Amino acid sequence: MVQLTRKAEFSASHFYWVDSWSPEENQRVFGKCANRNGHGHNYTLEVTVQGKVDPVTGFVVDLKQLKDILEKEVVGVYDHRHLNHEVPEFRTMQPTSENIAIAVWRRLEGKIPGADLVKVRVYEMEDLYADYMGEA
Amino acid sequence: MKAYLGRRYRFSASHRLHVDGFSDERNREVFGKCNNPFGHGHNYWLEVVLSGTVDPTTGMLCNLVEIDEFAHQRLIAKFDHQNLNTLPEFDALVPSTENLAIVIWEILKGFTAAKVEKIRIEETPNNSFEYSGE
Secondary structure, three states, rough: EEEEEEEEEEEEEOOOOOOOOOOOHHHHHHHHHHHHHHEEEEEEOOOOOOEEEOOOOOOOOOOHHHHHHHHHHHEEEHHOOEEEHHHHHHHOOOHHHHOOOOOOOOHOOOOOOOEEEEEEEEEOOEEEEEEEOOOO | EEEEEEEEEEEEEEEOOOOOOOOHHHHHHHHHHHHOOOEEEEEEEEEEEEEEOOOOOOOOOOOOHHHHHHHHHHHHHHOEEHHHHHHHHOOOOOOOOHHHHHHHHHOOOOOOOEEEEEEEEEEEEEEEEEEOOO
């Protein structure tokens, strides 16, 4: 088994807000992230898959195919969008890095031919990332 | 849903790798240029990896403010722009980055808002050390 990691980038805006909380409570918990006008990041996504190396092609997975899947399932949906307003899964969950990692996992699980998803890492900034590995 | 969160912090410090019980020749042989008498410095990157269940309301496994405050008050304020050899933790311990990782791990035991899974310290872009309490 060999693991392979592919990166992709997208730029998006978001804010954190819980409707059932008062503005003061939102401000206390989320700080500047509670500004409802939103703010943006350049996100880097790292998707790690695992599989057997094909003895003929030498591939774990066809990289072009993996790139196309990331583009179709994630980048095309998230890039240059406001996550709260324009991406359906974030109508019901906060678009934190943790939840973006979980959402990307759900978007990709079972869609990569011949390889298993091992890890989704979402960098919000170079000094902050979240990992999700499919654990309950 | 269990997720992991990695946060990186920067600090700059100096150190000298030296064992008092070794001869000058032995220190030179073991530590090379890291034994130069006046020490030398690095820009360190500390990466703290936390784990926990993502809160269904906030979407967070740990509020970043909590780990940032802990890291800045208990770690960065202690190590940044210091000579590591002068700190009490390194009175009898060589301030190698392996030992620095263990010292930082011990301090992070005081952080209770999420489980600390692992720390990683980059001494230079080519050298990094990981410790997870083993």
